[in-house]
Amino acid sequence: MKIRRLELENIGRYVSRSFDFDDLTVVCGENRTGKSTLIYALFFALFGTHLHSALKTSDLCRKGQSFGSAVLDFEAGGRSFRLKRSTQGGPVLYSRNADAEDWRPDIPDHPQTDPIGISAEAASLTSFFREGELIYFLQDIPRYNKTLLQNLVQMDDVLIVQSRFKKALVLAREENKALHQACPLKEISPLSLEEQKKQAEAFEAERSRMDAELKNMSEYVGKAVDPNLFKLLQQRRDEKAGALEAASAQRKQLPGLNELAERLKEVEAYLAAGGEPAGSSDALQRRLGELERGIRDIDDESGRLRRLESQARCAVCGQPIPKQRLSELISELAGRKEEAEKSLQSTRRDLQNALDAERRLEAARRELETLRRRIPEARRLEEQIGDLKAQLLKSDEELHQYQALTQNLKDPEKHFQRLRELEEERARLEGCIINARVAVRQMEQDLALIQECSAKFDQSRQHMLMCNIACQAVDYAVQSLNRSLLEKVRRSISEWAGRFTFLREFDIELGPQQISPIIQARGYQYKLNQMSKSERIFLYLLLKLAIGDAMSHLGAFVLDDPADGLDLKRKRMLAQLLTEISPGRQIIVTTNDESFADQFSAGSRIDLDGAI
């Protein structure tokens, strides 16, 4: 590809200007005269994007303008092309044959046919030498080279694809692992299932045998032979006997019911008759009091008469006291007193009789109450005794029955022990049967699941195989491509090795064995850091030219101010080198250094003087 002409309209500082290019073109101008703009415009005309990926194409427009356009004329494959591009519209490609004058819209014979040949990214790395890139190179040469190589072959994209294939394999493996986890861990053979079934059946047979033995024992002794039941029966019988004894003792303390009834009748009759005939004790008490007062009055009168008998005359009237009369009166009083005392004695006896009668009546009343209470109690006791006797009889019968049942057993305790052991063993067997049945069911389910999973496993293994083969093939292709590209770069650098003579000063040989360590940054960082800035820039330019030559490129190298930082010697060497290679590869180089521009012995020159 040879770039021949570029027409710009409203791009950067240019309102409308055109540039013609030779195989070697030196663009010379001071700062702010549009050198870099020209490089950016050239890249935009070719690829429709900004050379700086961080900037937009609209940033190329002249200040105050909404759009700009570029028209690029170039030659490729023996044909001439015109590529029109605007910041707002798509590109339009025209072509014409060498002998024709009119441009015609170019319709490619094949969609893959592209007169430019490489992508914008590759061109920006292999054909365009940028100032910012140089700074990056100077900071970390080995890392730059590694990145450059990767970017050159679009290794980033390829590595991403490679990574995605590996992740796809991981996904397939995870799917396979998930299938394994969903399936039973152990492989179950049908043989072990059969064994498990046989064991379950053996347990069941043993249980049947045990059931028969238990049934036999139960029929023989029945549930009544339980020693605990015997103890219970005995205890109940003892309790009832004790209760009966207590009730009988209570009953014995009471007379018979007939006796009580007769006595009740007697007492009731006695009370109905009002008790024994006797005077009222109160009246007798009063009579007794009256008699005692009468006796005391008689005694008092007798005492007064006796006192008078000892006196000769009356102390009141003074008349002589008749002694005879007094004696008669005293005798009369003595008689009356005797009668009164007799009456008193008789009254006292009557009173005593009356009080006794009253006491007996009261006693009869109390006895009546007692009788009335005791008769129901005696009846209740008799009923209770009757019940208890009946219960005791029943308990005795039960005990007899129990003894009749057990009398055939020689050793009931031993028999019961065996019964208990059988029941415990049966319970254990029941558990074993349940476990065995559960195990059989689990194994059957697992077998079904395994059979179900088997098809999925096969499919999953096939998926993994496909992913694995794809991964291996990607790895192989990427590594082979890497080796192949690196080999191309090595060959190219070997061809350019004559230009790297200054490296010998740093004991760096550029033989086939030594090239890759420089590119891949192994052990050469120290030596590279020892170089001067000028030497490093020169190395960068040479390496990039060599690598660009090795890879596909535009067929042209566009260098933006490459002489910046070079010493005079290297400027001369660079100018000489670019002049030498320009017939085979078109060179467009910008500089603000007049002396460097003057070093070029061939080619054309564009002096930028600020014209827009």
Add this chain to the structure above:
Amino acid sequence: MIQNDWLIHLFDRRVDELASENNLDDGQKQQIKDVFRFALENSYADERQIRVRLTRQEPK
């Protein structure tokens, strides 16, 4: 891209070798090759899409 063409060539060659070793049929071989081209041409194609395309059962 020239690199991609070379990469695809290398990939296809290796797939042919591996398919022969692992008894893959022609359909499966072609499936792997198609998925690689698809992945190179479509930057949005992530690992899930790649896996799905690799494991898709093609009608025979």
